Amino acid sequence: xxxxxxxxxxxxxxxxxxxxxxxxxxxxxxxxxxxxxxxxxxxxxxxxxxxxxxxxxxxxxxxxxxxxxxxxxxxxxxxxxxxxxxxxxxxxxxxxxxxxxxxxxxxxxxxxxxxxxxxxxxxxxxxxxxxxxxxxxxxxxxxxxxxxxxxxxxxxxxxxxxxxxxxxxxxxxxxxxxxxx
Numbered sequence: 001x002x003x004x005x006x007x008x009x010x011x012x013x014x015x016x017x018x019x020x021x022x023x024x025x026x027x028x029x030x031x032x033x034x035x036x037x038x039x040x041x042x043x044x045x046x047x048x049x050x051x052x053x054x055x056x057x058x059x060x061x062x063x064x065x066x067x068x069x070x071x072x073x074x075x076x077x078x079x080x081x082x083x084x085x086x087x088x089x090x091x092x093x094x095x096x097x098x099x100x101x102x103x104x105x106x107x108x109x110x111x112x113x114x115x116x117x118x119x120x121x122x123x124x125x126x127x128x129x130x131x132x133x134x135x136x137x138x139x140x141x142x143x144x145x146x147x148x149x150x151x152x153x154x155x156x157x158x159x160x161x162x163x164x165x166x167x168x169x170x171x172x173x174x175x176x177x178x179x180x181x
Contacts, residue, residue: 022157022159024170024171024173024174024177025174026156026158027149027150027154027157027167027170028148028154028155028156028157029153030170030174031174032146032147033133033146033147033149033171033174034174034178036106036131036147037106037131037175038175040105040106040129041076044076045105046076046078046104047068047076047078047104047108048077048079048080048099048102048104048106048108049061049065049077049078049079049107049108049110050080050081050082050108050109050110050113051079051081051110051111052081052082052089052110052111052164053083053084054111056111056165057110057111058081060163060167060168061079061081061168063165063168063169063172064108064110064171064172065077065078065079067172067175072175080095080098080099082095090113090116090119091113091116091119093118093119096122096123096126096128097126099128100128104128105128105129106129106130106131106146107128107129107131108131108133109130109131109132109133109134110164110168111133111164113134116143117141117143117144119143120143120144120145121144129146130143130145131145131146131149132147132148132150133150133164133167133171134148134149134164149167149170
């Protein structure tokens with residue numbers, strides 16, 4: 001249809017949020033994740049954002065951190081990054097052990113760990129709640145976590161090409177929508 005094509009071209013050259021907006025709750029696990037985070041905050045639990053060391057991971061982690069600290073005024077949150085040389089890519093059990101020694105109760109992973117099956121089991125064993133947020137392709141099995149936010153695991157979420165900072169934005173928007181309730 002020529003009219004639809006013209007509209008698609010116009011939307012491409014003059015994009016607006018209203019033409020491209022997708023409800024963040026279409027990402028599977030979003031409602032559960034938001035409720036768990038809000039509950040953790042009500043109990044003043046220590047929250048650790050565990051980010052990736054690449055640009056996407058650092059910007060997304062900091063965006064989420066700033067949202068907690070300065071918008072929600074929640075100060076019991078911190079960020080931890082793996083050492084690229086020493087740790088390599090991904091969450092390790094010794095990271096979780098270190099967090100446990102700091103009394104962390106909720107870990108929100110940023111920009112990877114969709115394949116951290118064993119680490120998710122370890123987190124459960126040491127009584128740390130794990131919320132995995134990622135945009136990479138999952139394996140056949142998902143980690144056993146409080147929630148796994150990944151648009152690639154969400155058939156109702158149509159845009160599969162979000163960078164992680166986009167997933168962070170969706171989590172923030174979802175949390176804001178619940179804050180007004």
